[in-house]
Amino acid sequence: MKYAKVYFEDVKVGDELPPLVKGPIEQIQLTRYAGASGDFNPIHQDDEFARAAGMGGVFAHGMLSMGFVAQATTDWAGAGTVRKLGVRFAALVRLKDVVTCRGRVLAKSSKDDVNLVELEVWAENQRGEKVVTGRATVALASRA
Amino acid sequence: MPIQVNRGVVGREYPPFSVTLERGKIKEFARAIGDLNPFYLDDEVGAASEWGDIIAPPTFAVTFRDERAGAGALLRDLGVDIARVLHGEQEVEIVRQLTPGETYLCRTKVVDIYEKTGKSGPMAFVVRETAITDRTNEIVATMRHITVVRL
Numbered sequence: 001m002k003y004a005k006v007y008f009e010d011v012k013v014g015d016e017l018p019p020l021v022k023g024p025i026e027q028i029q030l031t032r033y034a035g036a037s038g039d040f041n042p043i044h045q046d047d048e049f050a051r052a053a054g055m056g057g058v059f060a061h062g063m064l065s066m067g068f069v070a071q072a073t074t075d076w077a078g079a080g081t082v083r084k085l086g087v088r089f090a091a092l093v094r095l096k097d098v099v100t101c102r103g104r105v106l107a108k109s110s111k112d113d114v115n116l117v118e119l120e121v122w123a124e125n126q127r128g129e130k131v132v133t134g135r136a137t138v139a140l141a142s143r144a
Numbered sequence: 145m146p147i148q149v150n151r152g153v154v155g156r157e158y159p160p161f162s163v164t165l166e167r168g169k170i171k172e173f174a175r176a177i178g179d180l181n182p183f184y185l186d187d188e189v190g191a192a193s194e195w196g197d198i199i200a201p202p203t204f205a206v207t208f209r210d211e212r213a214g215a216g217a218l219l220r221d222l223g224v225d226i227a228r229v230l231h232g233e234q235e236v237e238i239v240r241q242l243t244p245g246e247t248y249l250c251r252t253k254v255v256d257i258y259e260k261t262g263k264s265g266p267m268a269f270v271v272r273e274t275a276i277t278d279r280t281n282e283i284v285a286t287m288r289h290i291t292v293v294r295l
Contacts, residue, residue, distance in 0.1 A: 029176070036176035037176070038209045041226055052227070053227035062230075063231065067179065067201065071201070074202065084237045085235065085236050086234070086236075
């Protein structure tokens with residue numbers, strides 16, 4: 001059921017996405033994400049470097065958290081449906097943090113046979129603090 | 145004494161670079177996020193899909209990098225050390241799905257620099273936009289990337 005297809009007609013404004021829980025974040029995931037993305041900023045790998053930079057220790061790539069939010073969106077809407085995703089990195093994600101991604105339907109529109117759903121999306125840590133906030137637009141298939 | 149960023153960087157266009165998308169890189173990226181969606185990972189599911197192949201996750205285009213056009217080049221031009229920067233905001237717009245074997249051209253431009261003072265002190269926000277086009281020069285995706293420099 002995880003990748004079940006959602007149709008435009010079945011979506012209502014106010015609907016919530018199933019929460020996606022990621023983590024606890026481990027160093028190995030940050031190292032793996034560095035390799036996969038090509039972002040080798042030592043601030044995500046080297047605790048001493050991150051402390052010397054005044055960051056109080058390593059933290060996750062913002063793009064990893066955005067990837068989590070994208071996953072929460074596509075787990076619900078389907079792969080290949082995202083037209084737009086824009087986020088702000090509101091707080092740092094640290095090692096051992098548990099990140100829960102959430103979303104809510106803000107609006108629906110149809111134009112030229114394209115059915116768009118606008119979502120508010122965000123991610124919060126285990127203390128309920130928002131670490132990512134943003135908007136997504138997905139294009140959904142119609143039952144018709 | 146806060147540091148200065150070189151504001152002359154606004155308007156700078158970095159050298160275009162091309163990327164040919166590798167199947168293995170899509171899978172490695174999806175697995176690094178822990179997103180095991182079969183449309184990213186399973187060649188058979190991809191072949192049977194409307195795209196005829198696996199597709200890349202929505203944030204994949206950030207992996208399109210080039211030494212002369214990436215964050216390193218930006219930081220050199222700004223005169224800023226990597227230890228001072230944070231990722232502030234990111235937006236991706238996807239017109240068409242990215243698929244393996246396709247060659248894309250990426251063009252990055254610095255569109256704005258503005259300063260604000262936050263709770264941790266003065267910061268500069270450097271806004272870059274990247275346009276990604278296919279072989280026929282059609283736009284497939286755009287990205288907007290805001291780098292925060294702690295001044």
